[in-house]
Amino acid sequence: MLVRRGRRSGLFTMVAVHSTARGPSLGGCRMWTYDDSRAAMRDVLRLSRAMTFKAAVAGLPLGGGKGVIMLRPDEAVLTPERREAALLDFGDTVESLGGDYLTAEDVGTSEEAMETIATRTKHVTGLAAGSGDPSPWTALGCEVSLRTTCEYAFGTSDLSGRTVAVIGLGNVGARLAELLHEGGAELIVADVDQSKRELAERLGATWTDPHTAMTAEVDVLAPCALGGVLNDDTLPALRCKAIAGAANNQLASDELDTALAERGILWAPDFVCNAGGLINIAVELEPDGYSTERADTNVRAVGDTLRQIFDSAASSNTTPLRAALELGRERLSAA
Template sequence: MGGYFAGMEHELVITRRGPRCGLPVTVAIHSTARGRAAGGCRLKHYPHWRDSVTDTLRLSEAMTAKCAIAGLPLGGGKTVVAMPEQGYAGDRRDVLLDVGDTIALLDGRYATGPDVGTGPDDMAVIAERTPYVFCRPESAGGSGDSSPHTATGVLSALRAVCAHRFGSPALAGRSFAILGLGRVGAHVLRMLAGEGARLIAADVDDSRREVAARHGAAWTTPQQCLSAEVDVLVPAALGGLLTARSVPALRCAAVAGPANNQLDTPATARLLHERGILWAPDIVVGAGGLIHATAVELLHESPAQVAARLDGIGDTLTREFLAPRRTGGDAAHTGS
């Protein structure tokens, strides 16, 4: 299709003003070629509501790749609600019910789960308007909080990174800088502490200092964490962290974390490569929560099948790392 829609890859994009909340609600389906589209629901402030549409397009496209690399028979989609800068004074339920009604318009082509600004309890509210929801609380018949499963996948990825970069998958004695101690980052911190790793941590929320102290991690500022001299930097907050400005300041041997869209542009991967820094693609590293929730709630797989998918994240990364060597292609995407 040419003209105005030239270059448009998405199958369907809806932006509507929520009739209850009055806020712009956007749902984008990038692809259903592999199966129903899946992707989280994000509630976030943007400078302009059109920026939220752009973000929905970008995030839904990334979800297509994330599902495909994880081997899931699902496509990519995303929901974004542009929240007011000064905060939303209305009823949060109204926002979520409007999201549910928007998804219901799609007749099962897309299912949503938690993302930035939402959690399992929010999914239970959305489920009042549409059955196409995952990561509801266990008490509501869902798979519950996805963050522990995301963290399990991150640990599998970190073992693969250490094996490739340092010759051993052992995490004990290795140093990690964890940037972001939200739901996933805090779990990763705890699990790495249990493995005997040496830890540095930071978060824009200073109250998370207590979480770091509980697990023996040295507390620092986000900027110092980013440039810490460690074996592996673990981005676990929002994306856009790796840029032409930040990469020269890195003093790590590898970057591997669950934060989405870590590269500001694809060209930044080349900068990592030139510095000899191994980068594990976030669409692989952070897939554990998506894998667990969709395998349980959408694909109805057994616990053994789900566990095998989570363990397979490390194997997927290893194949990614070795592929350029086998094919003689460009290894810029991994920095190795």
């Protein structure tokens, strides 16, 4: 793990490289507010581990890493000049790793931010000249995963009349809600940003707050905001039959997978559901260059991966999380 204080912005920039066993580590750059540097380091380390298993389970020739630009509570909103300075500082941090880490956009950054970082390092993916914004592909992979989860939880992947609560309407959650609406699902949606209510109205969805959406009586819960939402406080209040969402690190601790199973709730591991953006970027790195058609085929294959995990969990009497981690370990060992 590398932590540096930017010479331009004065902000901490961090990169955690969890594994390069299958190839260079790849993970997004998150610009987010943390109470202190320890919280930021814990977050980047945990996210980098998730990226290792996300890439391995998806069968990609990539390792796991993550980047963070740490904002303090009193500086959560940067001036344009300081934001650019922070991105340039992060680019220097990436460059110092000599290609062991490839960055991409994540929470708090954008395709435009990647263009700025790319002025300091060539180890940037998801640029407009390549695969571009990965969030639509993350949403597509999540929709495929949600349908597959319904197939196992309810016996059909048809979403007609199925009730789904989508929590978090950022770039991924909003697109996922649109895809689910197109598929005939009845939606409950929530976000801390009240401006997202317009999307709810356009989709004919029920708008509410994140806590109410989390505990709503629905078929499927789709967490698409920040992690840790499935914890000792929220788990007893859940009234869903299945969970499949795009948020990273949804479980506050891995041990909660057993508690979900005991309650009869089928949880699709988050690092499988949200792999679409990474799978799309991996196409950009192929020798033949980027192809939308190959990206679409590869992202939709996440459904087959999830079926393999659910089948393995059932046959070995374990949880989907443990089956997914075992698949990832097998592929990492083979590398």
